Amino acid sequence: MNREFIAKHWYADVYEQIENQTNDVDFLIKVLNEYTDAPQNILEIACGGGRICVPLAEAGHTVTGIDTDEHMLLRCYRRMKGLKNIRCFSADAVTDNLGTGYDVVVLAGNVLINIESETDYKQAQITFINKAAAALRPGGHLYLDFQLLFDDAKVFNSQGESSYFEGTDDMGTFGRTVRYGSVYDPVTQLCCGTGHWELTANNGENFTVIRNWHKHIPKQAQVYKWLAEAGLTIEKTYKNFSDEKLPEPIDESTYRATIWARKK
Ligand SMILES: C[S@@+](CC[C@H](N)C(=O)[O-])C[C@H]1O[C@@H](n2cnc3c(N)ncnc32)[C@H](O)[C@@H]1O
Structure with a gap:
């Protein structure tokens, strides 16, 4: 699939x-x-x-x-x-x-x-x-x-690995989200972050999905x-x-x- x-x-x-x-x-x-x-x-x-x-x-x-x-x-x-x-x-x-x-x-x-x-x-x-x-x-x-x-800068400037959730879905796919931090620009109010999802399909196959993101705060x-x-x-x-x-x-x-x- x-x-x-x-x-x-x-x-x-x-x-x-x-x-x-x-x-x-x-x-x-x-x-x-x-x-x-x-x-x-x-x-x-x-x-x-x-x-x-x-x-x-x-x-x-x-x-x-x-x-x-x-x-x-x-x-x-x-x-x-x-x-x-x-x-x-x-x-x-x-x-x-x-x-x-x-x-x-x-x-x-x-x-x-x-x-x-x-x-x-x-x-x-x-x-x-x-x-x-x-x-x-x-x-x-x-x-x-x-x-x-x-204080947006305090919250949105962060470094280090973290995961905000992990779990198994109703089809047996297991996964966890991984973030490596984000950077906040106080002038543009844009916050950019990088990370990925680590997934194991129900047949045991592992794959990752890149999840780079940005938001205006x-x-x-x-x-x-x-x-x-x-x-x-x-x-x-x-x-x-x-x-x-x-x-x-x-x-x-x-x-x-x-x-x-x-x-x-
Ligand atoms: C954080 S979730 C909140 C969902 C729900 N309101 C709740 O509180 O449980 C954000 C939702 O916004 C939807 N979304 C993001 N961009 C959208 C867009 N351009 N038009 C419609 N829905 C959008 C996403 O698909 C997602 O379901």
Whole structure:
């Protein structure tokens, strides 16, 4: 079988096994309960395996999830079995039309720094926000949740081997991710890293997949400006999944930003 298929299947399966935290999903449902009084028509952009959009449907909302990764989408499709108020499909949030008229658009799970696109990274981040705004009805809300750090250089300049996950998928492929560090440029705000996945197929064959990557790490003021330019007014901010407002500028204890913003 095609190695890329085996590798992507492995990643989606082990991601689902390991990335199964619910605190951010519970927080999103709490915010929706606070600000809405009826089931909402929700679009989750970059829904992955459905970790967030499936609980939203279980909470009674009508949900659409889109993602580019079909291995992830298959997991979402399996998780949503039996639920009549959810659909998911393949779409690229940078290049495709995501529809219109949604009450709420969700950009969560730190997707702002996990974008896959051929487009310039910063431009892709701006496009994600513009596409989210375009998909909302007037008066609808964007829920944006992303990592926001006081000292990007401290976190994103790192050297040495590390692995953020390993495991065996449902087809018997074993693998581990390996990183050798990353470098952050404070002027361009680009962070570049190098690494690979080490995989053993279920017939014992070993192979590696090169995983060099780069991201643009946005600042608070930049995200606020992108939201304003997309026609979104910030109504509420939350620091580290708590009821505390995000300070401006953020302080040393900030690691996560959640924003509830209204389309004019
Ligand atoms: C970190 S995962 C988050 C998944 C899910 N929201 C969660 O929190 O579990 C990021 C997801 O973004 C998707 N993604 C990245 N670039 C995308 C793009 N241009 N259009 C749509 N989805 C994209 C990836 O395929 C991946 O499933």
